[in-house]
Amino acid sequence: MAACAVGWLLRATATLQLCALLLAACSDGRTPLVIYSPHGRDLLTQFERRFEAAHPDVDVRWLDMGSQEVLERLRSERANPQADLWFGGPHTLFMRAARDSLLEATDPSGALFVSVYRTPAVIAYNAAAVPAAEAPRDWDDVLAPRWRGRVLIRDPMASGTMRSIFGMIVGRSIRTTGDTAAGFAWLRRLDGQTKEYVFNPALLTEKLVRQEGTVTLWELADLLTTMHKGRPLGFLFPASGTPVIDDAIAVVRGAGHADLARRFAAWVVSPELQLLAAREQFRLPARTDLPPESLPAWVREVEATLRPEPMDWELLEARGAEWMIYWDRQVRGTGRR
Amino acid sequence: MSPGRWAGRGNAAALLLVAALVWLAVYPLLFVGSEALRADIADFAAQRSEWSALWASLWISAASVALAAAVGVPLAFVFERYDFPGRRLLGSLVALPAVMPPLVGVIAFLFLYGESGFVARTVRAVLGGEASPWRLQGPAAILLVHGYSMYVYFYLFTRAGLAKLDASMLEAAASLGAGGWASVRRVTLPLLKPALVGAALLTFMTALASFSAPYVFGGGFRVMTTQIVATKLNGDLPMAMLETSALTVVALAGFALIRRTEGSRLVVSVGKGTPPALRVIADPVARRLAALAGWLLAVVLLLPHATLILVSLVPAGTWTTEAIPPRLSLTNYGALFSEAERLRPLLNSLWMAVVATLAALALAVAAGHLVVRRRVALRPAIEALLMLPWAVPGTVLAIALATLFSARSPWTLRWVLVGTLAILPVAYLIRSLPLTGRALLAGYRQLDPALEEAAQTLGAGRWKRMRRVTLPLLKPALAAGGALAFVTALGDFVTSILLYTYETRPISIEILSSLRLGDVGVAAACGGGRVLVSAVALGVGARAGR
Numbered sequence: 001m002a003a004c005a006v007g008w009l010l011r012a013t014a015t016l017q018l019c020a021l022l023l024a025a026c027s028d029g030r031t032p033l034v035i036y037s038p039h040g041r042d043l044l045t046q047f048e049r050r051f052e053a054a055h056p057d058v059d060v061r062w063l064d065m066g067s068q069e070v071l072e073r074l075r076s077e078r079a080n081p082q083a084d085l086w087f088g089g090p091h092t093l094f095m096r097a098a099r100d101s102l103l104e105a106t107d108p109s110g111a112l113f114v115s116v117y118r119t120p121a122v123i124a125y126n127a128a129a130v131p132a133a134e135a136p137r138d139w140d141d142v143l144a145p146r147w148r149g150r151v152l153i154r155d156p157m158a159s160g161t162m163r164s165i166f167g168m169i170v171g172r173s174i175r176t177t178g179d180t181a182a183g184f185a186w187l188r189r190l191d192g193q194t195k196e197y198v199f200n201p202a203l204l205t206e207k208l209v210r211q212e213g214t215v216t217l218w219e220l221a222d223l224l225t226t227m228h229k230g231r232p233l234g235f236l237f238p239a240s241g242t243p244v245i246d247d248a249i250a251v252v253r254g255a256g257h258a259d260l261a262r263r264f265a266a267w268v269v270s271p272e273l274q275l276l277a278a279r280e281q282f283r284l285p286a287r288t289d290l291p292p293e294s295l296p297a298w299v300r301e302v303e304a305t306l307r308p309e310p311m312d313w314e315l316l317e318a319r320g321a322e323w324m325i326y327w328d329r330q331v332r333g334t335g336r337r
Numbered sequence: 338m339s340p341g342r343w344a345g346r347g348n349a350a351a352l353l354l355v356a357a358l359v360w361l362a363v364y365p366l367l368f369v370g371s372e373a374l375r376a377d378i379a380d381f382a383a384q385r386s387e388w389s390a391l392w393a394s395l396w397i398s399a400a401s402v403a404l405a406a407a408v409g410v411p412l413a414f415v416f417e418r419y420d421f422p423g424r425r426l427l428g429s430l431v432a433l434p435a436v437m438p439p440l441v442g443v444i445a446f447l448f449l450y451g452e453s454g455f456v457a458r459t460v461r462a463v464l465g466g467e468a469s470p471w472r473l474q475g476p477a478a479i480l481l482v483h484g485y486s487m488y489v490y491f492y493l494f495t496r497a498g499l500a501k502l503d504a505s506m507l508e509a510a511a512s513l514g515a516g517g518w519a520s521v522r523r524v525t526l527p528l529l530k531p532a533l534v535g536a537a538l539l540t541f542m543t544a545l546a547s548f549s550a551p552y553v554f555g556g557g558f559r560v561m562t563t564q565i566v567a568t569k570l571n572g573d574l575p576m577a578m579l580e581t582s583a584l585t586v587v588a589l590a591g592f593a594l595i596r597r598t599e600g601s602r603l604v605v606s607v608g609k610g611t612p613p614a615l616r617v618i619a620d621p622v623a624r625r626l627a628a629l630a631g632w633l634l635a636v637v638l639l640l641p642h643a644t645l646i647l648v649s650l651v652p653a654g655t656w657t658t659e660a661i662p663p664r665l666s667l668t669n670y671g672a673l674f675s676e677a678e679r680l681r682p683l684l685n686s687l688w689m690a691v692v693a694t695l696a697a698l699a700l701a702v703a704a705g706h707l708v709v710r711r712r713v714a715l716r717p718a719i720e721a722l723l724m725l726p727w728a729v730p731g732t733v734l735a736i737a738l739a740t741l742f743s744a745r746s747p748w749t750l751r752w753v754l755v756g757t758l759a760i761l762p763v764a765y766l767i768r769s770l771p772l773t774g775r776a777l778l779a780g781y782r783q784l785d786p787a788l789e790e791a792a793q794t795l796g797a798g799r800w801k802r803m804r805r806v807t808l809p810l811l812k813p814a815l816a817a818g819g820a821l822a823f824v825t826a827l828g829d830f831v832t833s834i835l836l837y838t839y840e841t842r843p844i845s846i847e848i849l850s851s852l853r854l855g856d857v858g859v860a861a862a863c864g865g866g867r868v869l870v871s872a873v874a875l876g877v878g879a880r881a882g883r
Contacts, residue, residue: 034839040854061839064850068570072835075574076739082756082838096572128657157567196474199552199563202852203444209657210453212469226855229653321571328567329386 030059033260036070037062037087042225043281050276051264058260067093067160074102074252084255085264090160091115091246095317104251104258106265113250115286116268117221117277120237120244120306121165124218127234129211136215138239139169143189151190152213154204155197157328161219164243167316168309170323180323184331192335205231219245224282224298237302241309246286351713354703358722360750361767365737366585366729372740373582376575387580390559394545395587397479397560401544402537404484409491409536412634417499420617421627427635428496429876433642435489436824436871441848441864443549444857445645446482447473455644458660478554483544485641490543491536498532499525535775538595538727545588546730548831561587562732562831581733592728642868649861669858673866682847683866689841690826693765694773697822698815700766701773702808705781710789723774726767731831738764739835761841764832769822776821780814812881820878824871 033051037044041064048060065073067089074086074097086097094113097103103112123142125135136142142151156162166187173183195213198204201222208216209231218235227233249268251261267273274285279296292300381387416428437445448454452469460470473481502525510520526533548562555563561584569577618624647662649669656662673679704723708716726734742754754760784807792806808815830845837846844867851860 032839038853041850042854063837063839063842064853066853069834072569076743076835077756079743079745080753080756155567158570199555200852202855202857203447203553205855206444206447206857207453211658212451212453229855230655232657321573324571329384 030057031257031260032059032061033085033257033264034083035060035062035085035087035264036065036073036083037085038065038067038070039088039281040064040225043277043283046276046280047268047273050273051267054267055263060264062087066158068158071097071102075100078102078254081252081254081256083252084257084261085249086252087249087268088116088247090119090164091248092164092313092317092320093160094248094250095313097250102253104253104255106249106251106262113248114265114269115246116249116274117247117283117286118244119161119219119221119247119284120302120308121161121168121242122218122220122223122235123238124208124216124223124233124235126208126211126214126232128232129214130234132234132236135234135236137236140240142215142217143186143193147215148193149195150214151193151195152204152207152216153190153194153197154201154216154218155199157324158199159201160245162217163320163324164245164311164316165217166323166327167320168243168311171312171315174315184327187327188331188335190335191331191333194335197332208233220284220302221247221282228282237306239307241307243311244306244308247283347707347711347713348715350703351707351711351715351719354700354707355715355718355722357700358719358770361763362722362725362729362770364750365734365741368741369578369585369733369737370582372575373578376573376579378579381576381579381583386559387564387583390561390564390580391583391587393476393559394561394584395591397476397483397551398541398544398591400480401483401487402540404480405487405540406491406533406537408484409488410495410533412488413492413495413499415631417496418616419627421624421631423628423631427631429879430635431638432489432493432875433639433868433872434486435493436828436868436875437486437641437645440549440553440830440845440852441857441860442486442641442645443482443553444852445641445648445861445864446485447553448648449641449644450481453658455660462660474554475558479547479550479558479560482550482554483547485638487540487543490539491533494532494536494539495529498529502528534595534598538592541591541595542588542727542730545584545591546732546831548732562730565732578736581736584730585728585733588728588730592724645861645865645868649858649865651858653856653858669856669862672856672859673862679847679863682842682844683870685841686827686843686845686867687870689762689765689843690823693762693769693826694819694822696762696766697769697773698777698819700770701777701818702811702815704774705777705811706807708778709781709784710786720774720778723778724771727771731768731829732835734764734767735832735835738767738832755836756838758838758840760836760838761833761843764836765826765829768829768832769825772821772825773818776814776818777811780811780818784810816878816881820875823874823878827867827871827874 035044044062044064048062051060052058063083070083070086070089071093074081074083077083086094086103091113094103098112106112107114123136123139136144136147141147154162156166169186170180170183173180173186176182196207198207204216204218205226207213220235223233223235249265251258251265255261269287271287271290274287274290275294277283278285278299282298284299284302285295412431416424416431450456451473452471454473457469457471464470506524506528507520510524515523546562548566551558551560551563552566561580565577565580565584568580618627647665650665650667651662652664652666652668655664701723704719707713708719713719729737738760739755741751742760744751745753754763788810789802789806792802797805828845829843830849833843833845834849837843844863848860848863848867851857851863
């Protein structure tokens with residue numbers, strides 16, 4: 001009887017595997033192009049369909065994962081690269097990957113990665129709980145007593161956006177005082193305001209929407225997408241300037257289909273796709289030569305109100321890890337004495 | 338064939354098995370250890386944050402064991418000893434927390450007991466007041482989740498132990514003048530010891546390796562699993578490996594300590610007794626009260642599952658500050674079934690879990706045969722190796738496998754498996770070995786060798802004996818071990834996230850991916866599907882085991 005059951009299980013496995021393979025067999029003869037990307041299902045599905053329509057011999061396969069995870073994976077798959085392209089993530093991460101020899105020439109000039117979108121950091125708030133006129137207008141406003149215990153922060157160790165904001169604060173401190181101390185003092189005050197460090201962006205949204213906190217620091221594309229899904233949120237660009245992170249794309253070193261990957265990268269930064277991403281996926285195009293009248297209203301509004309902070313990305317890349325360790329060990333949890 | 342040659346072949350097979358187990362369970366760990374040596378060990382030892390994370394991991398795990406035992410053991414006694422209306426149905430329902438999906442299960446908890454959750458909002462609505470009555474954060478929240486999801490180990494193991502208890506021993510104790518409490522302390526508990534130790538081990542290891550509960554509820558509270566991830570994200574790989582090794586050492590120490598309490602003076606029930614008869618509660622009022630209490634308990638224990646289903650019915654963004662969601666619909670399930678792409682992960686998870694379970698069962702049968710029947714010289718090594726993966730947290734195993742199998746060097750037994758179809762089933766197989774191993778060793782020990790000898794004298798060959806006598810007799814063990822292994826593989830998250838590929842992306846990754854996009858409802862629908870499949874598997878296992 002058990003032998004019977006085992007036989008049945010074996011047959012069931014074979015059937016299941018057959019099903020899985022049949023589903024996978026959409027790739028019959030087409031060249032697979034494997035993309036690791038944090039851009040999410042909506043954008044990736046749309047891009048996949050478009051690219052496949054233009055190239056019927058290509059099967060675009062994307063794996064959705066955080067940008068830090070992509071870097072981890074490229075490292076562990078170095079001997080046997082599985083991905084052709086890395087699409088999305090702050091360019092500081094791409095710089096690190098380039099330094100670790102994980103990338104290949106992505107555009108004709110030989111650059112190892114290419115900027116595709118710009119993601120400004122913003123101050124976001126729950127619009128149902130905070131009237132727009134009362135929302136904090138600048139970084140320092142977040143430290144006001146009325147937001148004490150109302151601020152939710154995405155865990156900065158795991159978030160490129162938060163690292164850039166913290167990096168900006170420390171960078172400003174170095175620029176004005178020549179030292180990092182003032183920056184960390186500011187971050188300690190922010191820690192005192194913070195109700196909770198949230199590990200996962202989706203949880204952060206839920207907690208913000210459910211009013212466990214009312215103010216957070218975030219990035220534009222994610223926020224616009226969430227607002228588009230009907231969440232009652234609002235945002236503004238900090239008056240004194242905000243870090244604008246370049247979101248990049250790169251061909252993976254040793255990719256099985258490097259030429260195809262380069263074609264995809266070139267396609268993504270073409271005017272047509274930049275406009276599509278702006279109109280339908282709330283991505284701020286990296287290209288600045290697009291005709292203004294063809295851009296959606298929100299992009300023109302952003303361009304008018306956004307004040308980019310001059311950032312020393314090289315310095316951030318070189319010392320960022322060390323600053324974050326210091327923050328994690330000496331600042332986190334010390335602001336509320 | 339001479340007995341000498343038989344023993345020789347047995348030892349050769351045992352050697353082969355030991356070699357395979359060492360390769361699967363020990364070799365990857367040595368790799369992590371050698372990587373860790375590149376880290377700055379003095380810096381690690383000087384950091385207070387590292388030590389506090391390690392200490393937190395340890396005491397949280399120990400407290401989880403105590404909490405899970407405090408809930409699970411009495412529950413098992415009640416369900417195994419007393420009869421009341423609905424006992425059988427309730428008895429299986431309270432085992433359901435074992436199949437709560439990772440991550441989204443924790444999120445269901447947040448929606449239920451969190452400060453903006455259902456219960457807190459209801460309390461606030463009844464009592465009035467501005468702020469939430471409590472916050473679900475820090476060690477207490479982690480312990481709550483652990484206690485809830487891990488008492489099942491104690492419950493199941495204790496019930497199985499009680500079912501094998503011999504009533505005549507209790508009667509003997511009673512006739513020798515032992516009161517109720519004395520007989521529990523002197524007879525029942527010693528007999529239950531192996532079951533309790535097994536459950537404690539499983540709980541301790543699961544709690545030590547637990548990631549999603551501290552990840553979601555930890556707040557600023559550090560444990561080692563989240564610390565490893567933070568270090569890795571910061572790009573300090575050798576330090577992450579060192580932290581990983583530290584966690585493994587703690588796990589091995591805990592493992593050894595708990596195994597020691599099992600002791601050498603094992604009390605075994607002799608003879609083929611029948612378990613004590615169920616005590617029927619005669620008084621009708623008490624009967625009703627008992628049934629009511631049982632149902633209430635089941636409702637409380639199943640609330641997170643109910644929340645999961647409720648969340649899966651809430652269209653995105655419509656449930657904000659209300660106590661009860663204003664709108665319910667099936668849109669999330671529609672999204673799940675409208676695209677074939679979304680069903681792939683479920684199929685992937687199913688075939689990988691089945692393959693891993695079958696392989697783990699085969700290895701366990703071989704081990705049982707060699708250890709119990711042949712009594713080969715290497716049997717302590719085989720037993721220890723089968724249990725070892727329990728002492729290795731899932732993240733550690735994944736990192737180890739990813740490092741070991743990312744280079745091709747056949748002479749050192751390394752092949753490139755990272756990025757292939759094989760890596761995840763191999764990882765699942767390793768993690769299931771303790772479950773199938775423990776079940777099959779126990780199964781073989783309860784097997785009467787006379788039956789196989791009888792078949793042999795009747796002229797049955799080795800394979801025929803295996804097929805017609807041994808395997809059918811081992812069916813309960815195969816079913817129990819197999820069902821647990823299958824459910825574990827299906828639910829795995831921490832190992833999968835580091836090792837999956839496009840072809841093998843499992844259901845847990847699909848859940849995570851939906852969460853990343855803010856589609857909590859779709860994630861919950863996905864998680865609900867997983868709970869259903871696991872519950873069916875456990876049910877089939879329980880039926881086949883009877």
